[in-house]
Amino acid sequence: MKLMLGLCSALLLLFLTGSCSAQKPHRCRTPPLLSGSLSVSAREGQDWAFAKYRYDAFGQRIRLWEIGQFQSRSFHADMLFLFQEGVVYTINYKNQTCQKNPLHTAFHPSEIPHNASLLSQVILGGSSAPGEGLLVNTWTGDVPETGGKYLATVTEFGCLPVSTLYYTAESGWIVTTYFNAVKGVEDPEQFFPPHFCTDVETEDETLNFFSAFL
Amino acid sequence: MKLMLGLCSALLLLFLTGSCSAQKPHRCRTPPLLSGSLSVSAREGQDWAFAKYRYDAFGQRIRLWEIGQFQSRSFHADMLFLFQEGVVYTINYKNQTCQKNPLHTAFHPSEIPHNASLLSQVILGGSSAPGEGLLVNTWTGDVPETGGKYLATVTEFGCLPVSTLYYTAESGWIVTTYFNAVKGVEDPEQFFPPHFCTDVETEDETLNFFSAFL
Known part of the structure; x- marks a missing residue:
C-alpha cells in the first residue's frame, strides 16, 4: 500500500511538474543590455546588410556598425542613436567627420x-x-501603421532574438537573423559620440531608426 | 620563480587548449537515423510546405508527411522513398489507395x-x-548540374541540419528550416509500405526525390 501511495505521489509529482513546464510561452522582453550581430536581407537577398550592435534599453541608446549592399551599391556606416536626446550621429573615424x-x-x-x-x-x-x-518561440502579429505583418522568433530561455520576418506589400519580406549575442555591453563609451562630433551643427533632415538600413 | 613557472604553464595550457578548441569546423555527415520536421518556402513564401520526416541512411529510405501550398493550391502528401529498390509510394490512408x-x-x-x-x-x-x-556552421558551394548555389547550416555538435538556402535562376531562393530533430527512428515500420500498396502496379512516370516538394 505504501509502495502504491509512493508510486502515485511520484506520478502526481511528474504530472504536476509536467503541467508546469508544459505551460505555453509568455511574451517577453530582450535583456536591457545586449551586444551582438545581425544580418538583414530584402528583395530576395539583392539588398543586404551585416551589422554589429550594442543595445542599451536603460539609456535608450543603440550603436550600429554595418556593411551592406542597397540597390546594387555597397555601403558601410557607423551610427549612434540617442533616443532620449532625439539625435543620431553618423560617424566616420577614417575622415574624423x-x-x-x-x-x-x-x-x-x-x-x-x-x-x-x-x-x-x-x-x-x-x-x-x-x-x-x-x-x-515564434510569435506573429500585424503592424497596423504600415499594413505589415511580422514573425518574431526568440529563445525560450533568455528571450534573445533569433530572427524576424517582416512583410509589407511595398518592401516584400525583410529577413533579419540575430547571432553571437552577449548579455551586457563591454564598453559603455561606445554610446558616447567621439570628440570630433562635439561641435557639429545639427542637419535639417530628420532620420528615423530604419534609416540605418535604407 | 616557481610561481612564474606555474603561471607560464597555466597560460601555455590555456593557449594550447584554446588553439585546439579554436580549430576550424570539419565537413560532417548527419546522423544516419533521424526523425524531425522541416519547412520549405520558395517564391517569397508564396509556395511552402511543412513536413515531418523519417530518415534512414543505412537502409536508404525516407518517409515524408507533408502539407503545403504550391501555385496557390493547397496539397498534402504521404510519401515513402525506397532508394535501394528504386521505388516511391504515394500513400492515401483515408482512401486506402x-x-x-x-x-x-x-x-x-x-x-x-x-x-x-x-x-x-x-x-x-x-x-x-x-x-x-x-x-x-554555415557552408556554401555550387551545384554545377543546375548552375545553382547553396548555403547549408548545421549544428557544430551533432551535425544536425538547421537550414539550407538553395538558389537557381529558375527557382529563385528555396529556404528550408529543420527543427525538432531526434536521433533515431521510433517506429521502423514507417519505412514499410502499408498493406494496400502490396499488389499495386508500378506507374510509367518516373519521380525524383524533389517531386515531393513540387
Whole structure:
C-alpha cells in the first residue's frame, strides 16, 4: 500500500511538474543590455546588410556598425542613436567627420508585443544531446501603421532574438537573423559620440531608426 | 620563480587548449537515423510546405508527411522513398489507395559536400547562459548540374541540419528550416509500405526525390 501511495505521489509529482513546464510561452522582453550581430536581407537577398550592435534599453541608446549592399551599391556606416536626446550621429573615424541629425523615432524596447500571437514552439536542430538544439518561440502579429505583418522568433530561455520576418506589400519580406549575442555591453563609451562630433551643427533632415538600413 | 613557472604553464595550457578548441569546423555527415520536421518556402513564401520526416541512411529510405501550398493550391502528401529498390509510394490512408512510381534518384546521404567552403561559425541567439544559444556552421558551394548555389547550416555538435538556402535562376531562393530533430527512428515500420500498396502496379512516370516538394 505504501509502495502504491509512493508510486502515485511520484506520478502526481511528474504530472504536476509536467503541467508546469508544459505551460505555453509568455511574451517577453530582450535583456536591457545586449551586444551582438545581425544580418538583414530584402528583395530576395539583392539588398543586404551585416551589422554589429550594442543595445542599451536603460539609456535608450543603440550603436550600429554595418556593411551592406542597397540597390546594387555597397555601403558601410557607423551610427549612434540617442533616443532620449532625439539625435543620431553618423560617424566616420577614417575622415574624423561626423553628421548629426534629429531623430524623431520613439525608443521601442526589443520585445514581443502584447498583442502578438504564438505561432509555434520548436527546437532548432535537435534535442537528443546537449548543445545540438535551441528551444525557440515564434510569435506573429500585424503592424497596423504600415499594413505589415511580422514573425518574431526568440529563445525560450533568455528571450534573445533569433530572427524576424517582416512583410509589407511595398518592401516584400525583410529577413533579419540575430547571432553571437552577449548579455551586457563591454564598453559603455561606445554610446558616447567621439570628440570630433562635439561641435557639429545639427542637419535639417530628420532620420528615423530604419534609416540605418535604407 | 616557481610561481612564474606555474603561471607560464597555466597560460601555455590555456593557449594550447584554446588553439585546439579554436580549430576550424570539419565537413560532417548527419546522423544516419533521424526523425524531425522541416519547412520549405520558395517564391517569397508564396509556395511552402511543412513536413515531418523519417530518415534512414543505412537502409536508404525516407518517409515524408507533408502539407503545403504550391501555385496557390493547397496539397498534402504521404510519401515513402525506397532508394535501394528504386521505388516511391504515394500513400492515401483515408482512401486506402497507393501509387507506386519508379524512383531514379540515387540516394545522397545528408552531409556537407567535400568541396563546400566554410562561410561562418556563429551562435544563433547568445552565449551568456546555457540554453540561450546554438553553435552552428554555415557552408556554401555550387551545384554545377543546375548552375545553382547553396548555403547549408548545421549544428557544430551533432551535425544536425538547421537550414539550407538553395538558389537557381529558375527557382529563385528555396529556404528550408529543420527543427525538432531526434536521433533515431521510433517506429521502423514507417519505412514499410502499408498493406494496400502490396499488389499495386508500378506507374510509367518516373519521380525524383524533389517531386515531393513540387
